Amino acid sequence: MDAGIAAVCGALAGGVATIGAALATGWSQREGARIAARAQYINEVRLPRREAYRGLISSATELAAAAGSEAIVLESERMSQALSLGEPIEKSWLDISLLGPKRALVCASQVRRDAYATLGALYRFHHWLENGQGGASDEQRGEELSQRLTDAAVRLDKSIEDFAAAAQISLEETGSEKKGS
Template sequence: MDAGLAAVCGALAGSVATIGAAMATGWAQREGVRITARAEHRKERREPRHGAYKEFIAVTSRMNDHVAILAVAYDAFPFERINETFTARCEEAADAVKEKWVEVALAGPKEIATTASKLERLSNALTFRVLGLHQYVSGERTTSEEALQGIKDRIAEEAREFEETLDRFVFLAQAALDDDGSVR
């Protein structure tokens, strides 16, 4: 091989190496910028989510505190508690859950929105059943003991499901707020 060909091959090899290094550097910089942008985006979303989640947990906790007494066995069912005041508080709590649910559903992510929607539906169902039970307790309506037992069982089941779903929501909210966007 003569010196001229060796020089051309050396220059070509150097050019290819330089181009390869430039491409690798460009790719690494682009990935770094993408990770930074993703992390910044998540950070910007975290603050509004934190507020929405906090308020939603507060109102759903109030609803849970209110209906938790209903998640009891048949013999201990608190009929004396099912009065106008109790039903009004249930309605107020369900309205508050519905109001805050909208913010959480919009803030996302999907799994949190789905869990929040379940809590909103359960709070409405519990309120509806409590209102119906109040009609029986107050004597406005009559029913068989068997039908009344079915209503109480359903209320107790939904009250327990509400509490479990609230616990799940808190867990999911913590995970969503801990996500910094650095992992795909």
Template sequence: MNASKVGAMDAGLAAVLGALAGSVATIGAALTTGWTQREGVRITARSEHRSQRREPRNSSYKKFITEASRLRDLAAAFTVAHAEFPYETVDSVFAGRCEIATRTVQETWVDVALAGPKQVSEAAAKLERLSNALAFRILGLHRLVSDESRMLTDRALDGIKDVIAGEAEEFDRTLDVFVLLAQAALDDDGTL
């Protein structure tokens, strides 16, 4: 072959290879652009979903905390160490207020449990169970205190009061944990 044919062949091959390289680069750029756009849409959709969930969560958490705080404040009377606990304060009005507060905790915990996330739901379920225990014991104590023919000694009443105090303190600690978990859930923007 002569030198001009080899040069022409090299130029033609170079042109074909250049066109092929350009095509591969264009396809690569198109794939990268498509992936980047798809990821951007996915991130935007996820962010929008979290945003839409935040307000209902905020509302249900706030209502639950308000109701649980009401019960915590009522039960706090048992945590104060009195030499002579004023059992006469555990009257029908006080017992009724505790029962209503417990009922509202029970009514609002379902919304919190459904709103999630899991850790918040678990803490809400624990508070609901503790509220049941508190109400049951406070109502029982009220019946014992209001019974004129009661056979319990002051020492036995103090024992019941101490059990209620322990449950009230656990309720208080669990409510504090719930608040921190709820704050973390509301602050989660999905970037972690």
């Protein structure tokens, strides 16, 4: 082999090796950037979502437990505490409406509706207990209100379960999925 051809072949081999190293470095940097983007997603989106989801589940679960408790309707202080749960439920719902995703918001909205229905049923039953129980028709009204409260609490429990499932899915997302949900 001629010395000139050998020099050209050597330079060509060196050039190919340099190009290969540059491609490998570029791929490595892209992967590093992808990992950093996932970490940033977790810090900026996932953690605030988690807190908002936890707040809604906690407040709504407390309300459902209160509505299912027969003793709560007898104690005005505990009744006031139960009725005050509307505010943290509303605050958590507002946070979720901003943090998303849509799938979680739809379920959170159902929790909110069921929570307000439960609060209304709880208030009506408590009002009935405090303002008169006399006669057979009043007793029938009490049973009706008690049943409505029980039904509302059951619906609230179900919507909390549905929301918790949607929240888990939302929290498992890595930030690399396509937008649209």
